[in-house]
Amino acid sequence: MSTATPRNSSNGTNGGHSPGKRVKVIVVGAGFAGMTAVIECQRRGMDVILVEKYTNSAEYGDIIDFFANAGRIVDAWDNGKVADRLLDICITKAKWMQMLKHTGEAVHRDPWYLKPEHFRYQYAGQRGAMWKIFRDYAEELGVEMHFGVGVVDYFETVDETGVVLADGTRITGDCVLAGDGPKSLARQKVLKLEDKKTNSGYAIFRSYFEATEEFREHPLLQEYLNPDEDTIKFWIGPDSHMLAYSWQGGSKVVWVFFHPDKEDIGESWSESADKSSVLNYIDSIGFNDECRAIVELTPPGRVIDFKLVWRDPLETWLSPGSRIALIGDAAHCHLPTSGQGGSQAMEDAATAAICLEKAKGDVPLALKVMERIRFNRSHITHQAGMQIRDIWHQNPWEHVEHDPEKIALARGDWILDFDAVKTAEENFERLAEDVRSGKKGTLPELSLPAGGVYDDIRNK
Ligand SMILES: Cc1cc2nc3c(=O)[nH]c(=O)nc-3n(C[C@H](O)[C@H](O)[C@H](O)COP(=O)(O)OP(=O)(O)OC[C@H]3O[C@@H](n4cnc5c(N)ncnc54)[C@H](O)[C@@H]3O)c2cc1C
Known part of the structure; x- marks a missing residue:
């Protein structure tokens, strides 16, 4: 990546962006992070371009779960019509998740919907079909989308940023949201990190x-x-x-x-x-x-x-000039056992869009605040993937038989009843002031508290 902006040189100054001009956002990757980002940014009046290397990612995948913290974001789209379309194709008639010993004995029944209001926000279904509903809605909103050509490089200067595509095309904008998934190239090109998998x-x-x-x-x-x-x-x-x-x-x-x-x-x-x-x-x-x-x-x-x-979790998701942010699995690659990979990706994307809207063209400010809103919360759910797996796999049966709820799916209130949009709207100004004033501290110290601890995910 070429850059003319040293890390942390900006305390959120808008570096050349004229007030009133529409922010141009380039989104890399059409996973659920990227699709949510284009939808949320387009709905907030930004100019949006999506670049995805797959020709049609609807062909892949089996089941994916989104819980109420993600569904709340979707339900705001098109007066609930996108949520209605998802509910038409997803699991809607399950009462329980039946937990059994591998030999067949029933151990515990976990309610599929923990609260009646979750029904509207909880989507588990075939990933490709669900993804197509997101893509169709982005198309209806008029998002410019390019499929079948991948990003091979990123660049950033004081007042602009962009990507280079495999066919040599350069796309320039004010901001890049890199939702390029677990094998993220942005992690290597933008953050200069080796893929330490x-x-x-x-x-x-x-x-x-x-x-x-x-x-x-x-x-x-x-x-x-x-x-x-x-x-x-x-x-x-x-x-x-x-x-x-x-x-x-x-x-x-x-x-x-x-x-x-x-x-x-x-x-x-x-x-x-x-x-x-x-x-x-x-x-x-x-x-x-x-x-x-x-x-x-x-x-x-x-x-x-x-x-x-x-x-492992990253130390930062932002480029040196804070015009490029990693989101979704690129930023925090959740294991499936966390049950939160897709939902956290959507929270990142919605938060980024709200911060970009509120920062009124000051992209570095927007992305710094976005990172501070999202960092601690996603860190806990990321780590939980390993912890939940170990509870399931290494819990001796005598413990489980004594306390079957030990193996229930981990879904604490602070995870599911979280409103990402409200949180971003309510906390933007205070965190923006911290950025502007150059408040000192580590990223975890400067960021919003996670809202809960791992034990709360497990023990509701
Ligand atoms: C094809 C596919 C099928 C999946 N199926 C399931 C499933 O069945 N169940 C499940 O639980 N999870 C599945 N996942 C993972 C799950 O969707 C994610 O873990 C979660 O939703 C977080 O999404 P994300 O957008 O951060 O990452 P991802 O969903 O991984 O999306 C990243 C996107 O970026 C694109 N991309 C990567 N590099 C580049 C590049 N250089 N230029 C342009 N585009 C790039 C990828 O093609 C991909 O579409 C699947 C992911 C993919 C990509």
């Missing part, structure tokens, strides 16, 4: 399909075909777990199998796997016949193997 020691087999005739006829799988109640089952075994979901009467079935894997640290949403590898784990660990039947009756070619990689 470590094998988490685990991988997930994942699958999404429509129940086949054979699946529908299997006596152990009848529960998955109920048109009146969606199914969510969660089996925990030694150092492994399996989840199965079905909704819309079995027209949508997803399972994920989380297992130890020390092999390599590739990460891809299209790395196919053989069912026999999954069945080997199922048989050797001793998962029950229902789990075996689900995997066995998965249509051919529908299993992927996703290696889980751990990346």
